[in-house]
Amino acid sequence: MILDSIKNRNLYSSISPRIKKGLDHIAETDFSKKEPGRYDLEGNDLYVLVQKYQTIPREQGKWECHRKYADIQYIAEGTEQIGFNDIKNMSVITDYNPEKDIMILAGNGDNLTIENGHFGIFYPDDAHQPKLAPDNAPGQVTKVVVKVRI
Secondary structure, eight states: OEEEEGGGGGGGTTTOHHHHHHHHHHHHOOGGGSOSEEEESBTBTEEEEEEEEEOBOGGGOOEEEOSSEEEEEEEEESEEEEEEEEGGGSEEEEEEETTTTEEEEEOOOEEEEEETTEEEEEOTTEEEEEEEOGGGOOOEEEEEEEEEEO
């Protein structure tokens, strides 16, 4: 897992060409002018999901992980917390669904606060619990999730 400001994106450009392209796309795009939805950069290998929603109380959050994709989760507007832990410390609630590339987990972890202009990169071993309201005070968020096939 990586957590940083988009201003530091060049520090991560050597990880993979797709991660570099995803981070560059985030840095170069005004998401206040984008409607929620999917935007393909390289078809199913690299695409962007623009989301607008209200953050939720921690007890309503769901732990998840993926196998085919890493997630770059960028907060374009607002603040959100994301739970984080290694999947080896979690228990499986719903078996892996290869069509949706998701497995639902249960457990506990640390809460990371991601503010406007910051991103987290979550790899397949990273269980994450997105959409959490800081201090359980729901707020509006515009989030960009770049799905990077690995």
